[in-house]
Amino acid sequence: MPVGLPPSxxxxxxxxxxxxxxxxxxxxxxxxxxxxxxxxxxxxxxxxPRGQEGAAGMLEEWLFKGAAGRSARALQDAFDDLGVRRSGGVGPEATRLGASGLKDDLGAALALVADVLLRPTLPEAELPVLKDLARQDLEALEDSPADRLALGAREAAFARPAGSVLAGFAHPASGTLQGLAALTAAGLRAHLEGYGQAGSVLGLVADLEPEAALDLAVGALGGLRSGSCPQVEAVFQPRVRVHLADADAEQTHLSLTAPGVAPTDPRWLPWQVALSALSGGSASRLFHAVREERGLAYAVSASPVMLGGRGFLTAYAGSTPARAPETLQVMLAELARLPRGLSAEEFRRARAGLSASVVFGAESARARAHALTRDVAVFGHVRPLTELRCRLAALTLEGINGFLEDYDPASALTTVTLGPEDV
Structure with a gap:
């Protein structure tokens, strides 16, 4: 085991x-x-960087255009020869690089990812092609009402922090047309210098002795540059109302965003139970009130979102233009009655559903590796499955309802709609 790294x-x-x-x-x-x-x-x-929207998305694509003397094709062949399955991508707060395969190929797969980060070719001739692909992706967003709504909801709910040199949350990973035009090879290389060990997490699942797993990780990634861990504040704008006009749309899409609970807050699990009761299946409040009881929308849901170390509630529904106002009213009513608490049956179902999702969500090694990185990056520690299930089992109806007495998401909702008419 490397000196100075006792097992924790x-x-x-x-x-x-x-x-x-x-x-x-x-x-x-x-x-x-x-x-x-x-x-x-x-x-x-x-x-x-502000004014260079699309840098992270472009850089992730550029990194795989060759590394350690391999061309883009040779690099892909190297992964394929191992029989590994690559995964990852760029989200609002992180770039992920992952792989899965047979245990004997773990060291080689880690070494290939290390080559991508430490020894990328970064051929400048590829940049025009990558920019064109990003522009095509932005054009495709215009043809997707759901994507346009999601982007509009982020723009309405999360303002760019005043004076920040970072672009913030109000644009897609593909960037903006202006940001893509401003990207240069030199600027992207400078951006890559921040990609290092600071703030980074490797989640690994395999049948190995802990010392062997650590040796593989250190051997592949121990030489990674220091890098940086920039912070972007999620500045929520409450009670904003925006309508995105789409005269040709056959549906009206509704998006609601409200403050929630931070992942490190002790009320995180009670909040998760409340959201599960609100939108955790066919017996949930939103599904029953919007779809089953009134037939207002085929799809309706609510879910937690984590940005900038904070938690937010987002809800969605798609309805006909004529019934969209009633759909919105019913959704608002369901959110407004959360402070009145859950029934014993709602609590039992919601807690059981969360416990089952914990178990089934960990069945896949890939999903578990992703969960390990998320736990450490977002919660600050690994949450063992047995411990998480025990914490869920310890929750009580009285505790959940005590939390809900002070939780009123309807009072701060930001609402974005997309369709032929304002709702």
Whole structure:
């Protein structure tokens, strides 16, 4: 085991180490022939330099255009020769690089990802092609009402922090037309210097001794540059009302955003139970009130979103233009009655549903590796499955309703609609 890195045992099968450069390695031993890892770098679209929107998305594509003397095709062939399945992408707050395959190929797969980050070719001749693909992606967004609504909701709900040199949350990973035009090879190379160990997390699942897993991680990524971990504040704008006109739309789409609970807040799990009761299946409040009882919308849902270390509630429904006003009224009414609490049956179903999702969500090694990186990056520690299930089992109806007495999302809602007529 590397000197200075004693094992930090989280549970009988989970370990967490911090490398000298700052990279945190979360490992879970799991019996089986395969492996999965997920490397989370704290640089997403929100961290694009202001005026260079699209930098993170462009850079992630550019990195895989060759590395360590390999062409783009040779690099892809190297992954394919191992039989590994690549995963990842760019989100608002992170870039993820991952792979899964057979355990014997774990070291080689980690080495390939290290080559991508440490020894990329970055051929400038590829940039015009990548920019054109990003522009096509932006054009495709215009043809997708759901994507346009999601983007409009972020623009309405989250203002760019005043004076920030970072672009913030109000643009897609593909960027903006103006931002793409401003991107240069030199600017992207400078942006890549921030991609390092600071704030990064490697989640690894495999049937290995902890010392062997750590040795592989250190051998591949221990030489990664220091990098940076920039912070983007999620500044929520309450009670904003925006309508996006689409004269040709056959549906009206509704998006609601409200403050929630931060992941590190002790009320996080009670909030999750409340959201599950609101929108956790066919017996949930929104599904029953909007679809089953009144037939107002085929699709209606609510879910938590984490941005800037904070939690937010988002709700969606798609309805006919004629019935959209009633759909919105019913959704608002369901949110407004949350402070009155849950019934015993609602609580039982919501808690059972969350417990089941914890179990089934961890069945896949890839999903578990992703969960490990998310836990460390967002919650600050690994949440072992047995501990999480015990914490859910310890929740009570009285505790949930006590939390809900002070939770009134309807009072601060920001509402965005898209369709032929304002609702």
């Amino acid at each position: 045992q989280v549970s009988s099968s989970c370990f967490l180490w911090t490398l000298p450069g700052g990279l945190r390695v979360a490992f879970e031993r799991r019996a089986g022939p395969g492996f999965a890892f997920d490397l989370r770098l704290p640089h997403g679209s929100a961290h694009d």
